[in-house]
Amino acid sequence: MAAINNDWLEALKDEFGKPYYKKLFETVNQEYKTRLIFPPADDIFNAFHLTPLHKVKVVILGQDPYHNHGQAHGFCFSVKKGVEIPPSLINIYQELHDDLGCRIPSHGHLTKWAEQGVLMLNTVLTVRAHQANSHRGIGWEEFTDAAIMALNGQNRPIVFILWGAPAQKKEKMLTNPNHLILKAPHPSPLSAYRGFFGSRPFSQTNDFLAAHGVEPVDWQIEE
Secondary structure (H helix, E strand, O other), rough: OOOOOOOOHHHHHHHHHHHHHHHHHHHHHHHHHHHHHHHHHHHOOHHHOOOHHOOOOOOEEEEEOOOOOOOOOOOOOOOOOOOOOOOHHHHHHHHHHHHHHOOOOOOOHHHHHOOOOOOEEEOOOOEEEEEEEOOOOHHHHHHHHHHHHHHHHHOOOOOOEOOOHHHHHHHOOOOOOEEEEEEEEOOOOHHHHHOOOOOOHHHHHHHHHHHHHOOOOOOOOOO
16 A cells, blocks of 8 residues: 555544554455455555645545446546546536536546545545445544544635535534535436436535635546
8 A cells, every 4th residue: 555645644643553444454455465456555545645635625525436447546436547437427527517517528537636635535445346335344434534534623614525325424523614515415327316416516616615715626627
């Protein structure tokens, strides 16, 4: 695992010494040695690497990584170029188009968002190939909860985008009045028509940031 080495390290360093994390580290190492696990080990902490704590202005919470070949690369909802765009991201792009008029790109590589301060964090950071939720309950949730608590402690404006019930369970941790919480059903085809479409999270995010003197996000993903 590529170690976290930016300001997230200071925020999360206490976690690395806790018994649950030592057990998690051993479990994940063993899983990578004996099974096909996604994302590649060096990509596990990419969301932290590309979006340092002091730069975070938006948080999008996912669940666990995509579990088919070549998809997951350490950011929720994002896939590398050349990989078919997953159904949930197709729906995110449709809402982005309807909300802000953004062109829908031919790929699902979202690192442009991460580089602007959008932390795209799954609550579970690894998964067995072709087995959704297979690493739920091994300790990742405790680790990503610590990251969410660190974000909650930041007193600058931050927008939390919580899509679907698992992400919305984290709302109780978000107590800082300086932050905005946006909730909607998950963009999955199973639930997008229950209120994800039409929820306009991207314009609401940018309106909130601009109103607080923070540069809005350029959500347009280029080809």
